[in-house]
Amino acid sequence: MNPVDVSEIKKENIEYHPMEHLLRMDRIPHIWCPACGIGTAVTAFVSALEKAKPDLDKVSIVSGIGCTGRVAGYMKLDSFHTTHGRAIPFATGLKLANPDLKVVVFSGDGDLVAIGGNHLIHAARRNMDIVVICVNNFIYGMTGGQVGATTPETARCSTSPYGNFEPPFNLPLLMESCGASYVARWTALHIRRLTDSIVDAFNKRGFSFIEVIAPCSTLYARWNRLGSGLDIMKYYHEQSITRHNADPRDLKIDFQKPIIVGKFIDRERPTFIDAMNQRFSAVFGDRYTPYGVPAGPRSDEKEGVNA
Amino acid sequence: MHEIRFSGLGGQGIIRSGFIVGRACSIYDNKYATMTQSFGPEARGSACSSQLVVSEEKILYPYITQPHILVSMSREAYEKYEPELQEDGTLVIDEDLVSPVLRAQIRIFKIPATRFAEELGNRIIANLVMLGFFTAVTNVVSYEAMKKAIPGSVPDRALALNMKGFERGYAYGREQLKQQ
Amino acid sequence: MKADPRGVLTGAHYLDGDHACAEGALAAGCRFFAGYPITPSTEVAERIAARFPECGGVFIQMEDELASSIAIIGAAWTGKKSMTVTSGPGFSLMQEHIGLAVMLETPCVLVNVQRGGPSTGLPTLPGQADMMQARWGSHGDYEIIALAPNSPQECFDFTIDCFNLSEKYRIPVLLMTDECVGHMTERVIIPQAEEIDLVERKYYHGDKSKYLPFKPDKDMIPPMVKAGDGYRFHVTGLTHDERGYPVMSWQCQEVLVRRLVEKIKNNADEIYRYEEENTDNADVVIVSYGISSRVASRAIDLARKQGVKVGFIRLIVVWPFPEKKIAELAAKTKALITVEMNYGQIALEVERCAHGKCKTLLVPHGGGWVHDPQDILAKIKEALQ
Structure with missing residues (x-):
């Protein structure tokens, strides 16, 4: 590679990162390793925010603990870095107490699926109207590379030094069976597809779950002699098969075997608040004011009067 | 001060009985009344009881130590709680369900509360028949306060029947007092 | 600030302590409740579930106490008053989030209807053996506020006091009741809404770009903002500076934890009762x-x-x-x-x-x-x- 001629770079190009308005630049550099996949997922998320154009003041991002758990801290949004495994119930409280908010949970597989697995399945069952982005790197990164609930069989980790013998979760299947409204899986290579899925999720009412298969270039790659981050991206490139609406039962990930990606579920179900309003309206009639419903014609009239 | 125990089988409305008398005393008779109950994982049908302390003054110690009134609507409950009744206490029983072995100074009042309830159409109101009777034969709570406390303490749809049961028990109690 | 009449069931009632506690929460303006059933506290949740729909509140029965105790923290950041209720084992499970609420300086109320322990212990019978757990149960060093009622009337009154203290000091406040008081029924007088004084949360009103979530006022308590109001703030359970950003140093720890402790210690004369x-x-x-x-x-x-x-x-x-x-x-x-x-x-x-x-x-x-x-x-x- 030729050295860059610094004099050639225009001032506006070095002073402003194109995503700066959505990042806490005073916290950069971030803590993630070179070739880690989390940064790519964040890039896709930021691009999706730009495309979906929600009112950014009304977007809250919640993370748990772990490498991906740090995402909330870098986003220039109302951002909450909570406890290990509990990002989803925190987000549930946030969303239910103010349904005007668009609430995104951005966290890792260990956080969301292992220690937080109970919350994940119940949020999907309730069809809680939140977006969950789950970066799945098959390993506990922050604590130094331990086996997890998503680690493929035979993969080596610091606490599965002879190869993992527990079957991993098939996350799209789990989410589908629990009732999620939207389920997709991409790898860190599929930035454009991933971005589109996040946009979809933003526009979706109900529980959306997006799994992002991402390289842990430092720990998972080293324990399993997978080469560099680039080698892992090559594996994604060669072994990913896009199959929209695939049968979720076929989506298990085996060690270094093909990964089926795509948008698997996109369906309509009443959200928690929809179901609550429906039930209470049926029982209480006019005595119940539907909760979290944007003001209807009556308030339009009022606005008209005020104007 | 009154220390009262209502006792019977789970499902007979024993806890509700203590609640209604307590509510009547504390809201409508301007007294203090503390109701406690034993909670347990016991199944419906086993002995259960509610305890009530009624006083003109603020109640500090909230529990009964030696009740002087025992209301019993089952044999099992009677046998369990009779020994703690004060020597000169008052026993109020469903005479078809409890066959008492009387100690010397105990006053006893008997009513076929469950039979009356069945005659009125539903044995479920036996506790209200008993409460009417209890109101008449003890001086714990006023008739007026009870009449105010029953609505809101029983299901609305069953209020009329419950009131009927209460009146039946009360009339029977007044009669018994006259005869004594 | 006076209570919202929608939640105030004015009048003389014959209530047990658990139900009175629920009425206290409603009167205090609690409009978010997350809970998980556990004897002998469940009646509080049951009454809230029955009363909330007509009072504009949201009740959710969560999947466990971990979830309940953090959902109320999330809800509090929208400006709502929030509460959860538990007992025995549930209180143990909530400890981590008592710590989170202390660290994020989040007003919320947790009620522990104490039963006999350790472990499953005596679910239907009383205890008062969680008092030290209330003080020290979450890891790390902190101060806490806990009240202990001895009657249903006090369950009502003190629940309101818990909310007021929690709003004033931005701290989780514990109502440490017990099975006896929770299941004891007595007269409870609920006053008119205008007779109930509520402490209003202290909000930041300055320049948005200059807002620092953990910059304290002279009283050592930082003013709060709500999610969704455009401040784009960050909070974390990690040791943090005034910006809310993690700082892994003993110096930052000293400034933060000392303030968390002293905001209660130095105001203790006003809190003791x-x-x-x-x-x-x-x-x-x-x-x-x-x-x-x-x-x-x-x-x-x-x-x-x-x-x-x-x-x-x-x-x-x-x-x-x-x-x-x-x-x-x-x-x-x-x-x-x-x-x-x-x-x-x-x-x-x-x-x-x-x-x-x-x-x-x-x-x-x-x-x-x-x-x-x-x-x-x-x-x-x-x-x-």
Whole structure:
């Protein structure tokens, strides 16, 4: 590679990162390793925010603990870095107490699926109207590379030094069976597809779950002699098969075997608040004011009067 | 001060009985009344009881130590709680369900509360028949306060029947007092 | 600020402590409740579930106590008042989020209807053995506020007080009741909404770009903002600076944790509450709280009838502990006797504050039922020997 001629770079190009308005630049550099996949997922998320154009003041991002758990801290949004495994119930409280908010949970597989697995399945069952982005790197990164609930069989980790013998979760299947409204899986290579899925999720009412298969270039790659981050991206490139609406039962990930990606579920179900309003309206009639419903014609009239 | 125990089988409305008398005393008779109950994982049908302390003054110690009134609507409950009744206490029983072995100074009042309830159409109101009777034969709570406390303490749809049961028990109690 | 009449069930009621607590929450303006059923606290959740739909509140039964105790923290950041209720094992599970609420300075109320422990213990029977857990149960160093009611009326009143303290100091506040009080039914007077004073949360109103979520005012309490109001703020359970950003250093730890502790310690004189009776010329002073304070009153009556000069201090706010008051009593009485349903928790605090100035005794009790007043009387006599 030729050295860059610094004099050639225009001032506006070095002073402003194109995503700066959505990042806490005073916290950069971030803590993630070179070739880690989390940064790519964040890039896709930021691009999706730009495309979906929600009112950014009304977007809250919640993370748990772990490498991906740090995402909330870098986003220039109302951002909450909570406890290990509990990002989803925190987000549930946030969303239910103010349904005007668009609430995104951005966290890792260990956080969301292992220690937080109970919350994940119940949020999907309730069809809680939140977006969950789950970066799945098959390993506990922050604590130094331990086996997890998503680690493929035979993969080596610091606490599965002879190869993992527990079957991993098939996350799209789990989410589908629990009732999620939207389920997709991409790898860190599929930035454009991933971005589109996040946009979809933003526009979706109900529980959306997006799994992002991402390289842990430092720990998972080293324990399993997978080469560099680039080698892992090559594996994604060669072994990913896009199959929209695939049968979720076929989506298990085996060690270094093909990964089926795509948008698997996109369906309509009443959200928690929809179901609550429906039930209470049926029982209480006019005595119940539907909760979290944007003001209807009556308030339009009022606005008209005020104007 | 009154220390009262209502006792019977789970499902007979024993806890509700203590609640209604307590509510009547504390809201409508301007007294203090503390109701406690034993909670347990016991199944419906086993002995259960509610305890009530009624006083003109603020109640500090909230529990009964030696009740002087025992209301019993089952044999099992009677046998369990009779020994703690004060020597000169008052026993109020469903005479078809409890066959008492009387100690010397105990006053006893008997009513076929469950039979009356069945005659009125539903044995479920036996506790209200008993409460009417209890109101008449003890001086714990006023008739007026009870009449105010029953609505809101029983299901609305069953209020009329419950009131009927209460009146039946009360009339029977007044009669018994006259005869004594 | 006055209470919202929608939540206030004005009138005279015959309620148990759990239901009265639920009414207190409604009157205090609590409009978000997340809970998980556990005996003997469940009646609080049941009443809230029944009452919320017509009061504009959101009730959710979560999947466990971990979820309940963090959902209320999330909800609080939208500006809502929020609460959860639990007992025994559930209180253990909530400890991590008591710590999170302390760290994020999030106003919220947690109610513990204490039962016998350890472990599953006595689900349907009383205990008072979570008092030290209330103080120290979450890891790390912090101060907490805890109140102990002894009647259904106080369950109503003190729940409102818990919300007020929590809003004022931006801290989770614990209502440490017990199975006896929770399941005891007495008259509860609920006043008119306009007679109920509520503390309003302190919000930041300055320049949005200059907002620092953890920059304290002179009272050591930072003003808050709501999610969705455009501040784009960050909060974290990690040790953080005034911006809310993680800083992994002892210097930052010192500034943050010292403030979290001192905002309560330095305001403790305003937070302490107790009832004191005949302590001036007393030979013996009983220290008690919750249901035990009512049981102790029977023993005190018996002792006084026998001519013993017995004083009484009943703790309403148990944490922070009234150190100065206990020290003052220790200096003028022969003995302080603590009556509580455990083998010595608050008694340790009494001993610490008495500092050897008088005898300190405990009437030990494992929970499961209240003390026999005769045992307390015997201890009073023992103290005088």
